[in-house]
Amino acid sequence: xxxxxxxxxxxxxxxxxxxxxxxxxAQNSAVRGCMVIKPYGFSIWExxxxxxxxxxxxxxxxxxxxxxxxxxxxxxxxAQHVDxxxxxxxxxxxxxxxxxxxxxxxxxxxxxxxxxxLIVRPTSETIxxxxxxxxxxxxxxxxxxxxxxCNVVRWEMRTRLFLRTAxxxxxxxxxxxxxxxxxxxxxxxxxxxYARFAEEYMAVPVLRGxxxxxxxxxxxxxxxxxxxxxxxxxxxxxxxxxxLGQNFAKAFDVxxxxxxxxxxxxxxxSWGVSTRLMGALIxxxxxxxxxxxxxxxxxxxxxxxxxxxxxxxxxxAVEKIMTELKAKxxxxxxxxxxxxxxxxxxxxxxxxGIPVRLGIGKRDLEKGVVEVARRDTKExxxxxxxxxxxxxxxxxxxxxxxxxxxxxxxxxxxxxxADTMEEFQEILENKGGFIYAHWDGTVETEKxxxxxxxxxxxxxxxxxxxxxxxxxxxGKPSNRRVVFAKAY
Amino acid sequence: xxxxxxxxxxxxxxxxxxxxxxxxxAQNSAVRGCMVIKPYGFSIWExxxxxxxxxxxxxxxxxxxxxxxxxxxxxxxxAQHVDxxxxxxxxxxxxxxxxxxxxxxxxxxxxxxxxxxLIVRPTSETIxxxxxxxxxxxxxxxxxxxxxxCNVVRWEMRTRLFLRTAxxxxxxxxxxxxxxxxxxxxxxxxxxxYARFAEEYMAVPVLRGxxxxxxxxxxxxxxxxxxxxxxxxxxxxxxxxxxLGQNFAKAFDVxxxxxxxxxxxxxxxSWGVSTRLMGALIxxxxxxxxxxxxxxxxxxxxxxxxxxxxxxxxxxAVEKIMTELKAKxxxxxxxxxxxxxxxxxxxxxxxxGIPVRLGIGKRDLEKGVVEVARRDTKExxxxxxxxxxxxxxxxxxxxxxxxxxxxxxxxxxxxxxADTMEEFQEILENKGGFIYAHWDGTVETEKxxxxxxxxxxxxxxxxxxxxxxxxxxxGKPSNRRVVFAKAY
Numbered sequence: 001x002x003x004x005x006x007x008x009x010x011x012x013x014x015x016x017x018x019x020x021x022x023x024x025x026a027q028n029s030a031v032r033g034c035m036v037i038k039p040y041g042f043s044i045w046e047x048x049x050x051x052x053x054x055x056x057x058x059x060x061x062x063x064x065x066x067x068x069x070x071x072x073x074x075x076x077x078x079a080q081h082v083d084x085x086x087x088x089x090x091x092x093x094x095x096x097x098x099x100x101x102x103x104x105x106x107x108x109x110x111x112x113x114x115x116x117x118l119i120v121r122p123t124s125e126t127i128x129x130x131x132x133x134x135x136x137x138x139x140x141x142x143x144x145x146x147x148x149x150c151n152v153v154r155w156e157m158r159t160r161l162f163l164r165t166a167x168x169x170x171x172x173x174x175x176x177x178x179x180x181x182x183x184x185x186x187x188x189x190x191x192x193x194y195a196r197f198a199e200e201y202m203a204v205p206v207l208r209g210x211x212x213x214x215x216x217x218x219x220x221x222x223x224x225x226x227x228x229x230x231x232x233x234x235x236x237x238x239x240x241x242x243x244l245g246q247n248f249a250k251a252f253d254v255x256x257x258x259x260x261x262x263x264x265x266x267x268x269x270s271w272g273v274s275t276r277l278m279g280a281l282i283x284x285x286x287x288x289x290x291x292x293x294x295x296x297x298x299x300x301x302x303x304x305x306x307x308x309x310x311x312x313x314x315x316x317a318v319e320k321i322m323t324e325l326k327a328k329x330x331x332x333x334x335x336x337x338x339x340x341x342x343x344x345x346x347x348x349x350x351x352x353g354i355p356v357r358l359g360i361g362k363r364d365l366e367k368g369v370v371e372v373a374r375r376d377t378k379e380x381x382x383x384x385x386x387x388x389x390x391x392x393x394x395x396x397x398x399x400x401x402x403x404x405x406x407x408x409x410x411x412x413x414x415x416x417x418a419d420t421m422e423e424f425q426e427i428l429e430n431k432g433g434f435i436y437a438h439w440d441g442t443v444e445t446e447k448x449x450x451x452x453x454x455x456x457x458x459x460x461x462x463x464x465x466x467x468x469x470x471x472x473x474x475g476k477p478s479n480r481r482v483v484f485a486k487a488y
Numbered sequence: 489x490x491x492x493x494x495x496x497x498x499x500x501x502x503x504x505x506x507x508x509x510x511x512x513x514a515q516n517s518a519v520r521g522c523m524v525i526k527p528y529g530f531s532i533w534e535x536x537x538x539x540x541x542x543x544x545x546x547x548x549x550x551x552x553x554x555x556x557x558x559x560x561x562x563x564x565x566x567a568q569h570v571d572x573x574x575x576x577x578x579x580x581x582x583x584x585x586x587x588x589x590x591x592x593x594x595x596x597x598x599x600x601x602x603x604x605x606l607i608v609r610p611t612s613e614t615i616x617x618x619x620x621x622x623x624x625x626x627x628x629x630x631x632x633x634x635x636x637x638c639n640v641v642r643w644e645m646r647t648r649l650f651l652r653t654a655x656x657x658x659x660x661x662x663x664x665x666x667x668x669x670x671x672x673x674x675x676x677x678x679x680x681x682y683a684r685f686a687e688e689y690m691a692v693p694v695l696r697g698x699x700x701x702x703x704x705x706x707x708x709x710x711x712x713x714x715x716x717x718x719x720x721x722x723x724x725x726x727x728x729x730x731x732l733g734q735n736f737a738k739a740f741d742v743x744x745x746x747x748x749x750x751x752x753x754x755x756x757x758s759w760g761v762s763t764r765l766m767g768a769l770i771x772x773x774x775x776x777x778x779x780x781x782x783x784x785x786x787x788x789x790x791x792x793x794x795x796x797x798x799x800x801x802x803x804x805a806v807e808k809i810m811t812e813l814k815a816k817x818x819x820x821x822x823x824x825x826x827x828x829x830x831x832x833x834x835x836x837x838x839x840x841g842i843p844v845r846l847g848i849g850k851r852d853l854e855k856g857v858v859e860v861a862r863r864d865t866k867e868x869x870x871x872x873x874x875x876x877x878x879x880x881x882x883x884x885x886x887x888x889x890x891x892x893x894x895x896x897x898x899x900x901x902x903x904x905x906a907d908t909m910e911e912f913q914e915i916l917e918n919k920g921g922f923i924y925a926h927w928d929g930t931v932e933t934e935k936x937x938x939x940x941x942x943x944x945x946x947x948x949x950x951x952x953x954x955x956x957x958x959x960x961x962x963g964k965p966s967n968r969r970v971v972f973a974k975a976y
Contacts, residue, residue, distance in 0.1 A: 027619075027622070029554070029555045029615065029619065030555075030559060030562070030615065030618050030619075031555045031557045031558075031559060031606065031615070034555035034556070034557060035555070036552070036553065036554050036555065036619050037552055037553040038552055039550035039551065039552045039634060042550070042551050042552045042553055043550065043551070046551060062527035062530070062531065063527065063530050063531070063534060064524070064525055064526055064527045064529075064530045065524065065525040065530055065657065066517070066524050067517045067518075067519045067522035067523070067524065067655055068522070068608075068639055068641070068655055069519045069522060069578070069655070070519075071518060071519060072585070072593075072594060073593060074518070075585070075594060076592070076593040076594055082594060086585045086594045087584060087585065087586075088583060088584055089583065089584070089585060090557070090580045090583060090606070091580060091581065091582040091583065091584075091585065091596055092578045092579060092580050092581075092608070093579065093580075093581045093582065093596065094579040094581065095576060095577065095578060095579065095643040096575060096576055096577070096579075096643065097560065097563070097574045097575065097577060097579065097607070098575075104564070105560075105561065105564045106560060106563060106564055106570060106574045108579055108581065108605055117596055118519065118578070119585070120556075120580065120608070127517065127518065127519070130518050131515075131517065131518075131524050134515070146527060150639070151556055151638070151639065153556070155583040155584065167555055167556055167557070169553065
């Protein structure tokens with residue numbers, strides 16, 4: 001199987017698509033730009049969802065559900081939001097089909113035209129803030145800390161499985177607060193939740209920062225982001241958390257009586273991550289043999305393969321090992337398929353990124369050992385069956401840590417300073433990665449640099465440091481470096 | 489609060505809507521027919537989802553995700569399916585908005601008309617079977633046991649929160665098999681999973697049966713159903729499981745090579761339950777004081793209220809009780825709000841259906857007791873704090889069982905035989921409930937009875953018994969009774 005995937009060096013884009021296909025993660029559907037997430041791909045997404053949902057609840061959030069449709073007029077209510085989201089979208093204009101009077105099939109019934117068109121949600125600020133007006137009267141009704149897991153649609157012209165699809169799955173948190181300070185604290189809290197999830201569960205190191213004006217969410221006062229670095233030196237925006245100020249409260253007239261009985265507009269945040277994280281996961285850890293899944297997100301953490309085939313003796317030993325592994329909360333699969341040879345199975349589980357493989361044959365049993373192979377480094381060793389569960393438990397932790405460290409080392413190697421446009425372009429072309437450079441702070445300069453190099457400002461780090469310098473493009477004064485990269 | 493809800497006797501429909509509103513379960517949205525599921529309502533739906541998902545996985549199913557859009561032409565491919573589902577639906581005709589050239593707001597961009605219209609999925613058999621064609625070559629690829637949790641849209645004219653909405657949340661299982669027998673076994677297995685879920689978790693007794701031709705799913709060979717009885721004597725179809733034969737495999741050309749290397753069409757099932765179950769839950773157990781939630785689905789099982797207000801002594805005692813309850817896996821909330829009086833809180837938690845309430849005051853503490861109130865019977869008693877967690881654990885089980893038994897008793901009292909149309913109509917008008925009657929087996933007779941009485945055949949029980957009789961309408965011979973009722 002492995003030979004069927006293109007190597008990263010040969011063609012990074014094709015390597016990615018090959019893994020998505022060969023590891024049974026997702027495929028294109030009959031509907032342009034919409035993907036099918038296959039069971040194995042979905043099992044990893046479910047692990048992500050489960051952990052994120054837990055972290056949202058631990059920080060006081062509750063789930064709810066809002067309609068998929070947004071009346072067209074709602075999009076126009078927030079001036080910047082409409083420019084960002086009322087462009088490429090799916091528009092529902094009719095509510096009925098009828099038999100084609102001229103023959104076969106069905107056609108749209110012209111008499112069933114909607115009075116107002118409905119947009120399939122590209123994001124839900126508008127419909128949610130229209131609802132919050134009913135929920136909020138007094139400061140006692142605040143804060144509202146709500147999240148929803150759902151599908152959204154943005155009519156992307158150029159799509160790519162997981163990374164950019166017309167329909168995708170995501171969560172969108174929408175919170176309402178009585179003070180600006182509390183809303184900003186919430187925005188930062190959720191950036192931190194996302195960063196912790198990315199680093200501790202996905203084993204993906206991320207930069208925590210905030211966006212320049214040009215890259216901000218349409219309707220936000222401030223957008224906080226976590227930015228990851230892929231193995232081809234391109235950045236991937238992995239999650240964003242927006243401080244929306246009072247923009248949506250004003251657009252949808254959502255006011256509250258404060259403790260002094262004075263009316264004020266409500267303060268808002270929104271924050272989201274999507275199935276795009278699957279793309280980040282794949283591109284951070286995988287190799288030319290296939291997918292690599294960090295143990296904490298693997299739906300199967302350990303696979304056991306009988307060598308060359310199952311028999312009573314091996315089965316008995318495996319059953320004991322499985323019981324011990326399960327007792328430690330480790331998910332394990334025993335592949336008893338007699339039609340496939342061990343070598344075929346090895347390649348298959350490698351392709352699917354199962355973190356640990358145990359091979360067990362007659363000779364191993366005689367010696368009281370199993371062969372342990374770890375997916376991340378492909379190292380193999382012989383380990384005593386006695387105490388194997390403890391060994392595997394530690395190994396899973398080691399793999400998780402190693403994947404993070406490996407990605408962090410890559411990022412360290414691919415983080416550079418550039419002080420001139422020449423340096424900047426040289427690094428972009430030959431090395432890629434994050435480039436820390438001075439910028440004069442204007443939208444024009446950022447756009448110009450993008451035109452010239454395709455690189456954008458990924459973020460201004462949360463912990464930026466005062467440093468005098470000159471903008472690489474205009475030479476104007478700058479007091480900090482910002483982070484540029486080409487991005488997905 | 490409680491006085492704000494209409495009594496069941498006065499107006500059953502209004503009582504239902506009052507509970508949905510006052511217990512903060514759901515509300516109508518700005519989009520006709522689409523609901524907002526509020527956080528408390530969603531917390532109960534999440535409990536249902538979690539348990540169902542567990543049961544699906546225990547029976548070997550995996551989750552996946554398929555596109556929300558269905559090309560219009562797909563609906564026409566299965567002859568019966570198109571009649572059932574290509575009527576009232578949301579049709580996407582364009583993929584872009586633009587600024588209104590005549591002034592404010594945005595309008596549909598006429599140049600962005602889709603070549604083929606897309607339908608927002610009313611159910612996903614067509615897009616899924618079009619995908620399964622790629623997944624299935626040989627008997628080795630079968631069975632496919634896949635489920636998806638998603639939203640669907642059916643443009644209902646008369647909507648009612650949870651019971652009938654234009655958009656609703658559901659799960660749809662879609663399985664593919666190499667033999668008819670295996671597919672039928674799967675169909676029945678899932679009916680059984682639904683029935684066990686309804687009875688053991690929702691505490692809702694259900695009839696297990698199959699549908700007459702007239703009530704079958706559009707495209708199914710056989711539809712199995714679970715039917716519940718509401719407190720107003722009307723039936724509610726709570727879940728269906730369809731044996732689809734080879735209808736969709738033929739429509740989408742999905743064949744496999746069997747073990748003898750011969751090509752055959754694949755056998756299919758599909759099965760679903762939806763947020764409609766929330767309606768069934770509410771209407772089965774609730775009373776004139778508000779919602780009643782069975783303990784196994786309550787997001788908060790126990791609430792503790794300090795009388796009249798929290799103080800150090802009470803807080804210390806409560807903390808100990810909470811630790812003990814949590815150790816038993818019981819979810820508990822301590823309401824320390826000082827601004828609300830105990831009586832107000834009592835009414836509030838009654839309205840929300842929290843199964844058990846503990847009240848604890850100074851005098852209670854002196855005696856080493858708490859006041860325990862159960863929501864189902866509204867009985868109160870004083871119980872020693874020593875060992876209270878064990879008492880509450882048993883009480884939650886008793887409440888769960890009592891709710892089921894109460895609903896079962898109601899159903900038993902409201903199940904009748906009718907041997908003539910006069911009897912049939914008399915029972916329908918005065919008593920309601922399930923009516924077991926003879927029927928000549930024809931679609932015409934069923935339709936005529938519906939016209940005359942509004943009652944439909946809910947199901948033919950799985951365990952129907954041979955019994956000679958005459959059709960209540962036509963007098964023609966019949967060998968079994970079928971179950972009629974008015975239905976939601």
